[in-house]
Amino acid sequence: MNEAARGSTRDIARAAVRAELTRVALELFRRDGFAQVTLDDLATAAGVSRSTFLRYFGTKEDAVLAAFDGSDRRLADALRARPADEDDWTALRRALDTLIVRYRQDPAGSLATTRLVRETPALRARNLEKQYTWRPALEAALAERAGAEQPTLAQSVRAAAALDCLNVALDHWLVSDGELDLVRLLDEAFAALAAQRPGGTKRPGGTKRAGRGQ
Amino acid sequence: MNEAARGSTRDIARAAVRAELTRVALELFRRDGFAQVTLDDLATAAGVSRSTFLRYFGTKEDAVLAAFDGSDRRLADALRARPADEDDWTALRRALDTLIVRYRQDPAGSLATTRLVRETPALRARNLEKQYTWRPALEAALAERAGAEQPTLAQSVRAAAALDCLNVALDHWLVSDGELDLVRLLDEAFAALAAQRPGGTKRPGGTKRAGRGQ
DNA sequence: TCATATGTGAAACTGAGTGTCACGGTAGCC
DNA sequence: GGCTACCGTGACACTCAGTTTCACATATGA
CATH class of the missing domain: 1.10.10.60 (Homeodomain-like)
Structure with a gap:
């Protein structure tokens, strides 16, 4: 051996x-x-x-939370695997698919664990803190996609907002007792902030009235 | 007496x-x-x-963190005080002005405190958890402005994203050692996610980018 | 003046997290 | 096969956060 x-x-x-x-x-x-x-x-x-x-x-x-270790790595890898000409927001949305696979594989268990985390202040706090530490990896991946050394403030904001979308989608999924489709909820959450200017190399496809901003 | x-x-x-x-x-x-x-x-x-x-x-x-108690109340009140026809995102941006007043009044102290919170995992976790509990008040205020009973998922996402903008702006402010203008950073953060569909009663008005100020 | 409410201090207690040490099995080596 | 070094484990002591209880002191109100 x-x-x-x-x-x-x-x-x-x-x-x-x-x-x-x-x-x-x-x-x-x-x-x-x-x-x-x-x-x-x-x-x-x-x-x-x-x-x-x-x-x-x-x-x-x-x-409870060690199960989520390495999510930053997985998200960053997924981001780097996205087409180079895809805008940040779409890439982030797609990257999150790699995370929510778990929830589809074991809905009952995921539901129970998520509920436990949400209803326990100590777990909630640690979980938020853990997600906070994911941001640097996401920002770095976004910067890399854009061919930059340092992430811009806009990229930081998008990375953070994407994680919020996940959390909000999970909250609503939880309230519905797992009845609603998590993918749909996540799409809806992303759409609520969609149409911002691409941080990637290209503008998004047919988005109307792309914002001014940055 | x-x-x-x-x-x-x-x-x-x-x-x-x-x-x-x-x-x-x-x-x-x-x-x-x-x-x-x-x-x-x-x-x-x-x-x-x-x-x-x-x-x-x-x-x-x-x-350390009790200083931020009641921020949810202040933010919600500020939201309700915004014009009814103003879109959610602009209203949220303006509401945050009531919070960052502190930072302008005592930049040195705010800088030190913010740095302490960011660099201490236990404080970071509790602070994030505290901000998490602000969301319901923000969502409710947004729903009220829209004349609805329950907040929509989109409103939840916007409320969460607005708080992220604050955090990201503070992060960059901290890195710059307070040199950069916090109001500008916050404007920039909001602009990065701007032009999202209006959740309010009307499309966003003609605010022209970085108009700073309150 | 008496009775009560309230802020404070003292102390005991539970439980999380750290550090140290000793034991026992397993792997690698002769 | 036996020897040795390593590594996972258990036991224990310790620090410190946070809770609870009780006693005391002061100030307020009747």
């Missing part, structure tokens, strides 16, 4: 434990509420020590 | 203590870093007990 395989064997074991810890944590949080469950409860329920639990997830919140 | 006056006398005393606690807290946080300062440090430096400090501010973060 070569080094890479040895390494990945351990990684697989770790990932399996991690997945199990996440599963147990979500189960308890959903049943008793995030604040009511202590780290000792989690550790006991998962059959590990409190130390081990905290080694896998640095914080209690992370047991 | 009537009841109201008696009540407000106490309120004034409380407000004075509160202001002093905030002052001391900001001083220590800026000097030593938020995480390095304990509640005991704060209480001792302010000459009160830890209990008292926590009575004024429920959390350590609140000693």
Whole structure:
């Protein structure tokens, strides 16, 4: 067994434990509420020590939110994969498709997790903070697409607004209990801010009355 | 002395203590870093007990962020005060003027506080969470302006995007060390998403770009 | 003057998160 | 096969945030 395989064997074991810890944590949080469950409860329920639990997830919140780790990377990659002549806003919209795949694959679980995050102030705060840290990657990808070194203020705003569209769409999806189509909601959210000038290399297709701005 | 006056006398005393606690807290946080300062440090430096400090501010973060309490109310009121035929986006931009007044009145202090919040994950998270809770008030004000009961998804998105514009403008202002004009930055941020379809009762008027000012 | 309400301090308690150390198994090496 | 080094785990002690309770002091109102 070569080094890479040895390494990945351990990684697989770790990932399996991690997945199990996440599963147990979500189960308890959903049943008793995030604040009511202590780290000792989690550790006991998962059959590990409190130390081990905290080694896998640095914080209690992370047991829920670590699932979203790397989203910035995925979004940025998706952005770079879009056609170079596509405007920023469309590219951002399409990039988010890579994120909402999860929600379509496991609607029930996603719904429960999203609801848990929205209804728990501590989780909400950490989640917003986490999304905030995604912005630099998005801005950098937009800048790269435009052939620039530094992102413009306009690109920063678009990146932030795109994430808001996701959040607002998720909020409405949640309120509808998953009845409404998330893709449609996201389209609608993007349309509400659409027709801004392209930050990319070309103007958008047939948009009417493209704004002045920047 | 009537009841109201008696009540407000106490309120004034409380407000004075509160202001002093905030002052001391900001001083220590800026000097030593938020995480390095304990509640005991704060209480001792302010000459009160830890209990008292926590009575004024429920959390350590609140000693910094309580200054922004009621912003949702102020923003909503400002929105309602805008002309009924003004489009949402312009109304939101103008409403934010009521918030950035602080930054112009005390640029140095605002700069230091904003920097502290941005550079401290715990403060950043709480601040984002706080702003998140402002949205309902903004959405409701937008809905009211449109004569509707419930806000539309588009209105939710605009409210959220407007707050992002504020944050992005503040970020750039911070990077420039306060050199750039915050009003201009905010105008630029709004322009980046401008010309979206009007959610108000009328198409956007003839505002000509960076007209700054209020 | 007495009774009550209110702000404050002291202290005990819970729980999150950090750091340290010792144990035990596993992998690599001779 | 045995030896060694490493790595994941558990146990424990510690700090600190935040909650709760109680006691005291002051000021207000009757």
